[in-house]
Structure formats: C-alpha cells, structure tokens
Amino acid sequence: MADEALSAGTVARRLGVAVTTLRTWHQRYGLGPSEHVPGHHRRYTPADLARLETMRRLTANGVAPAEAARWAVQAPDAALPAPAPAPAPAPGPGPRIERRGARDGGGATIPVGRSGPAARGLARAAMRLDSNAINEVIDRAIRTDGVVTTWDTLLRPVLAGIGERHAATAALIEVEHLVSRCVSEAFAAVVRAHAPHGPPRILLSCADEEQHSLPLEALGAALAETGIAHRLLGARVPVRALLEAVNRTGPAAVVLWSQTRSTADPTQLTALLAGPHRPLLVFAVGPGWRADSLPAGVVRPVDLAEALSLAAAVRDSLDQPAAG
C-alpha cells in the first residue's frame, strides 16, 4: 500500500496548513506518519491522511486541537459533522406497523403487527392495566435482548400501536399512560443498575415543547447499559433552560430529541453551537428534524443504534484542558 506516500509539503497543502504545523502536530500530539524514523522525511500513508483529515474537520468545527488530536488518533474515521448532510429524506424511524391482522380478541385491542409474541403479551397486559405483568415482560426483554433491541422490536411497536388505536378511538389513554410509565421506570431501573463510571459528559434533552421523552430515555438506558454516563433533562425543555444546563455542566455532547416537526426548531441547535460552552458534538435525533435545515456542525443519527455508537465515540475522548 506504499504506492501512496505523500510528503509533508503535499499533505500540508492538501489540508491547508503550514508544513511546520504538521511537524508540530506530530511532536505535540503524536499525530504523524505511523512509521517515521527521526531525522528522515515524513511519509504519510492514506491512513495517516485520514487521521489528519479528521483532525482538520474537528478543529474546523471548533473542537479544541488537543482534544481533536486525541480523538483523531484513536478514532480515525469517527463520524463527524459532514458539511453536506446525506441526502436522506426524513421519514423518521417511525415503525411501520402493519395495522392489519393481529386479531387478538374481540374488543379493543392493540395492533402490534408481526412484532413477536412478547409484543402481543405486552399489549394484553397493557389492556388489563396490569402493571406488574407489564413490568415483568419489559424487564425480561431488556435482560434478554438489551435495551436497543427491546426498544426497537417490542416497546416502540407496542407504543405505536397504542398510539394508533388512541388516535383512532380516542380511547386507551389510560393504557398509554400506564405503559409509558412502566417503560420509563424500566429504563430508569437499567440506568440505576449500571453504575456509571465517571462524570456524565453527555446531555440528553428534549427539544423545546417536545413532550415525548421516552425515546430519549431509551437512549439513556442504552448508554447506561454500555457503561456511558449521561444526564437526562426530560421533556419540554425551554431553550433557555437547555443553554443554562449546558453552561453549568459543560457536556461533551448534547443530544436534542424532536419527535414531530413542529418541535424541531433548528434555532435551538444554532443556539447550542453558539453558546459559551460549546459542546464538542451536537446530535439532532428524532423524526422531527429535517436533514436539510440543520445548521452545520450538527450530527443526525438515524436510529438508536447509530446514536449509541456515536455517543460511545464521545466517551472515548478524555477531557483535558481545552483551549482555542
């Protein structure tokens, strides 16, 4: 693979920095050619270049150089705020539930489609308002399949089914509340069970006016499951309060959830990026956000799993005096 060995000057020109800077980065941060004999010329392989590219993109987004370098060294291809967001339309992670079939009983049932027996069982327990049974099902599912899978294949379908019924029949409000509560509690239990390592560096918050916090709680539980500490603000967080929280706690990353388009005001993201304690990374998560209206420097994971892996990348970044 040595057919591409770029010289220092070439790389420098490509990145738009001075040659000296490359040398500085090498000796200050260890961010240089993987194999380099002191005294000899530096030869950058494509991998090295990718690392430098990461460094450049991070710093271009305001990340402190020292931290950006650390990040670049250990996660060369870390997903980053791409200047041109992927042309993914915004269908949202809305679970496409088959509303047909699933005939379960005579009266008012919850359509869960082909989401497996557990979902049907959960739906039945919900209809009975049997919180014990609900808890049991959820707990077992989480214990068996983990938070992410449980959320995607069990909870979200059932909640969506309830919501659908609720929208159609204007009934089942109690059921919806009860299940939401149980889910929320289950997630909380997960968080409590997994003692977080260090201080929470990730802040989860709903967008202003956004009422649905369950998906965020799912993310929080998934994070906890992975051993990543976080802070969850909850639903309906005004922008001012969010900024205040960011200012007070200085998180490395902020996740802002928006369920519906009406709550997806990009201004909030802009405000986050412009605030005094600018977070390293800002995530816009949820079906509400429109990819084309996001300000530059905002990452938009498409589902829980992606958000999780991105957050894990954040975790790996140790903090150190940040300047610049």
Added chain:
Amino acid sequence: MADEALSAGTVARRLGVAVTTLRTWHQRYGLGPSEHVPGHHRRYTPADLARLETMRRLTANGVAPAEAARWAVQAPDAALPAPAPAPAPAPGPGPRIERRGARDGGGATIPVGRSGPAARGLARAAMRLDSNAINEVIDRAIRTDGVVTTWDTLLRPVLAGIGERHAATAALIEVEHLVSRCVSEAFAAVVRAHAPHGPPRILLSCADEEQHSLPLEALGAALAETGIAHRLLGARVPVRALLEAVNRTGPAAVVLWSQTRSTADPTQLTALLAGPHRPLLVFAVGPGWRADSLPAGVVRPVDLAEALSLAAAVRDSLDQPAAG
C-alpha cells in the same frame, strides 16, 4: 508530565460548579490542587479531584460546606457517613443532626428553610443537575425514614422550593424536571422492590387535566411499602378513561388527585359514584378539592399519612366479607 492534569474549567464542569467556586474553595478552605504556584493556572491531579469529589458528595448529603471541606482535605476517600457514623445520632422524626454550621447561601440556590440537612444536600445536588447524587440522597432517605416521612420532610419541601424559585425567576426548569424524574423513579423503585401481595384493589388517578402526579406516586409508593397493591394511572386522565379503567378493573377504592382548584371538578367524583362498577370508596385527595363541594360519599384525607391509613383500612375491610 502527569498524564492527567485537569484544568480548572474542566474540573468545575465535572463537578457541576462554577470555576469561581473552585477558586473560592481553594482559598477559603484550602481545598485546591496539591501543587499550585500562585499566579499560575491550577492543575488538578486525580488525587485532587478525588478530594473535590468527596467534598461534592458530602455537601450533597447536607454537610455544611466548611465542614465538608475540612473532611475532604484530611480524608480524601472518606466513606460516606451512610449507615450509622459516630457523630450522627438517629435521624428520627426530628432530623436535627447538628444545629450549627449548616448555613447555606450564595447565588441561585433553592430555599428549603429549616427542613434538615438532607433537604439542603438534595437542593445542592439538584442545582448541579447531579442525578446520581440526587438518587443517592432520595434512596437513602426512603430507606431510612420511609416514604411518607421522606415525602413530607424532604421531597415536598425541596420541590416546593424549586417551584417557588421557578415561579419567581422563570429559571430552574431543568432542575425541576430532573428532580421530578428522580423522585418518580425512586418511588417506582420502591413499588418494584415491594412485591405486592394480591391483586390491586386501589386505583390511583389524577383528575382530568391534572398534570402533577408526583404526590400520587408518593402515595403509591407508601402503599407499596405497607404491602398494599395498587394501580396508578398517571397524569391527565380524562373522565372517560377513568371510568373505563374503573369499569374494567373494578377497584375497591379510587383515589383522585387534584393539585389545583381548576382541575378539581366534582363531576368526576359524581360520575365515579354513579358508574356501573361503583367503587366501595372514593377519595378526593389534594389541595385542589374544596370540602364543601364534594358529593356525598367521598372521603377527603388531608395528608399523605391519613390517606395511607384509610387505604390500609380499605385493605383490611376487604379481608372481611363485605356487606353490600
């Protein structure tokens, strides 16, 4: 060079306090970086951080800052005075652990009045959005004093203080949300911990449009603690949904919570009594209800303890063959 030399700002963010506070702690209590040349930047080693962490934990538990600092300086890894430390008498109904030195003040704080050190610690933890500390304090309080006492002497005062501040300054919304969530989770944990004996015969529900469900959750947790199973519907339960739930589950008693007068529509109570599956007992709980407007046959406990004892009475009466 120390592999980890955290700057003042980083440490401050980690702890959830302002940078200025770190400096203040240093010069007031001597709680600073072990080696620090005046005029130069402070560099906190892991050991220093541990000391500060101790400080944080102690203050979160209500210890006066001055004393907490003294403690932290000489015993960096001091274990929490959790179960029964020497200088702490039994925190009975009068949690007057130490009458002096528990002052508080400064900046945006939460007024808790003379509600004991635990309340102060909780308020402090809340201000720094430290959910771990919040959980810790609440859990210990519940474990030590039980749900009712904890609610009356710790949680309600603090929540009221936050609400007061919030109403006055329009700030602290995040704090309010976070604490509410933690309280809710703590109650849920209590309910989960105490496996209910039989089928739930008591239904707890918020009045229509009523958003505050925390007091109800407190009642639910207290019931669970006493071994009484219950069903909790949650906030904002429309009358139709309530009746539907009563109809489906046929509870022996229904508790309807109203926080403010605007949600205390007596019609709901009347509807309950007139429904097909008339509950044995209907409770109207909460400050919203007006005694003179309640329909006949509705009981109105004045506080959590009374509601609890009445509910216990219900449970006992169920053991006897009820004459109808």
Added chain:
DNA sequence: TACGAGTTGCGTCGATTCATGCGTCGATTT
C-alpha cells in the same frame, strides 16, 4: 415576626498564563 450577622456560591474586571499555528535557521535527506 422582624432583623442583623454569618455563610456561601458565583458574576465581574483587569492582568496574566497557556495553547497553538506558524515563521525562521542551520543541518540533513532526497
């Protein structure tokens, strides 16, 4: 009940320290 004293967290201000990108210089590599 009201009031003053003591505590305490934190905002502000001018001065200083630090991190960082890059220019320069003599020696070495290509």
Added chain:
DNA sequence: AAATCGACGCATGAATCGACGCAACTCGTA
C-alpha cells in the same frame, strides 16, 4: 538544488488568576 528536519521563538486569542462584591439563604436574637 529542493524539500524537509528538529529546535526555537513569536503573536494571538482563549482560559484562568486574584480580588472584590453581590445576593440569597439560615439562624439566633430582640
């Protein structure tokens, strides 16, 4: 000969420093 190397130093803006003061809270006392 051109490019680069390692070392050194400089300019600049962000972060921090120390000092001061404020405001809010609690508690003892009148």
